[in-house]
Amino acid sequence: MEGKTGLVAGVANRNSIAWSIAQRLAAEGARVVFSYQGERLRGRVEALVGELEGDHLLLPCDATSDQEIDILFREIESQCGGLDFLVHSIAFANKEDIAGHFVNTSREGFRLAHDVSAYTLVGLARGAAPLMERNGGGSIIALTYLGSERVVPNYNVMGVAKASLEASVRYLAADLGPRGIRVNALSPGPISTLAARGIAGFSEMLKAVADRAPMRRNTDPAEVADASLFLLSDMGRGITGELIHIDGGFHIVGM
Numbered sequence: 610m611e612g613k614t615g616l617v618a619g620v621a622n623r624n625s626i627a628w629s630i631a632q633r634l635a636a637e638g639a640r641v642v643f644s645y646q647g648e649r650l651r652g653r654v655e656a657l658v659g660e661l662e663g664d665h666l667l668l669p670c671d672a673t674s675d676q677e678i679d680i681l682f683r684e685i686e687s688q689c690g691g692l693d694f695l696v697h698s699i700a701f702a703n704k705e706d707i708a709g710h711f712v713n714t715s716r717e718g719f720r721l722a723h724d725v726s727a728y729t730l731v732g733l734a735r736g737a738a739p740l741m742e743r744n745g746g747g748s749i750i751a752l753t754y755l756g757s758e759r760v761v762p763n764y765n766v767m768g769v770a771k772a773s774l775e776a777s778v779r780y781l782a783a784d785l786g787p788r789g790i791r792v793n794a795l796s797p798g799p800i801s802t803l804a805a806r807g808i809a810g811f812s813e814m815l816k817a818v819a820d821r822a823p824m825r826r827n828t829d830p831a832e833v834a835d836a837s838l839f840l841l842s843d844m845g846r847g848i849t850g851e852l853i854h855i856d857g858g859f860h861i862v863g864m
């Protein structure tokens with residue numbers, strides 16, 4: 610990844626999947642721009658980035674704001690020129706909407722989950738595309754979850770938002786392919802991150818997956834980082850619009 614520059618959106622702390630991905634990309638020589646949701650997170654992300662070799666950049670961006678996305682890419686353009694890759698690792702739904710019955714999802718809860726978890730990919734891809742075109746093309750990945758394809762208890766509106774994210778990956782791949790930009794999704798099995806830990810019954814879910822997955826274990830974030838490196842590098846140059854499960858095979862199992 611030497612000579613490549615990319616944006617990683619979604620590092621909140623050391624357990625973030627985006628942090629595992631960014632560490633691997635930086636270790637392979639990439640320059641990484643980190644965007645963080647708000648000033649509340651700056652200190653923590655700064656401390657993490659300080660652990661990396663190389664010259665990286667930190668910029669704020671609440672991805673639900675078109676204005677903040679605009680400012681982010683203007684800043685990247687002036688500091689880096691172009692862009693080669695983008696990692697989208699952002700999701701949010703109200704706590705009450707990822708518990709209980711999906712049928713009770715409010716209009717506002719549905720809107721929020723889709724705005725944060727799906728539309729942000731479209732907004733960030735639109736901002737990144739001209740900078741990628743300048744570099745002769747680029748590669749975009751988004752993190753999704755099996756709850757989009759099958760009913761996972763309590764995942765509820767997040768599953769519907771992830772289905773939208775995955776469809777957005779395909780439409781973006783078709784739109785941006787002629788400009789040399791690839792767009793793919795990675796679907797890891799459950800990983801114990803901040804976004805996952807608050808969820809009731811999460812440790813039981815980890816155990817159920819490890820018991821039934823063909824590989825008989827849970828997903829290691831380093832495995833997600835390796836697959837990300839593949840798709841974001843020239844090794845993935847023939848692949849776009851694809852969804853890769855990184856779940857030890859759990860998604861193939863019927864019982």
Ligand code: NAD
Nearest residue numbers: 619620621625626646671672699700752753799800802804
């Ligand atoms: P995480 O909490 O570390 O990451 C979620 C990130 O989303 C945070 O950095 C948060 O700041 C960011 N975010 C939320 N709203 C935002 C906004 N408006 N603007 C900018 N950033 C915003 O948790 P994670 O588990 O690393 O999640 C990362 C991605 O991986 C998510 O898309 C999640 O759905 C997906 N995923 C997670 C798992 C899992 O089990 N942990 C499994 C499969 C997929």
Ligand code: 0WE
Nearest residue numbers: 700701702704754762763764799804805807808
């Ligand atoms: O995408 C996710 C989690 C995303 C998430 C997590 C939270 C917790 C805190 C979105 N919004 C919020 N809102 C909060 O207030 N995952 C893939 C992890 C996850 O979450 C689940 C899972 C899995 C797996 C929720 C229910 C069931 C399974």
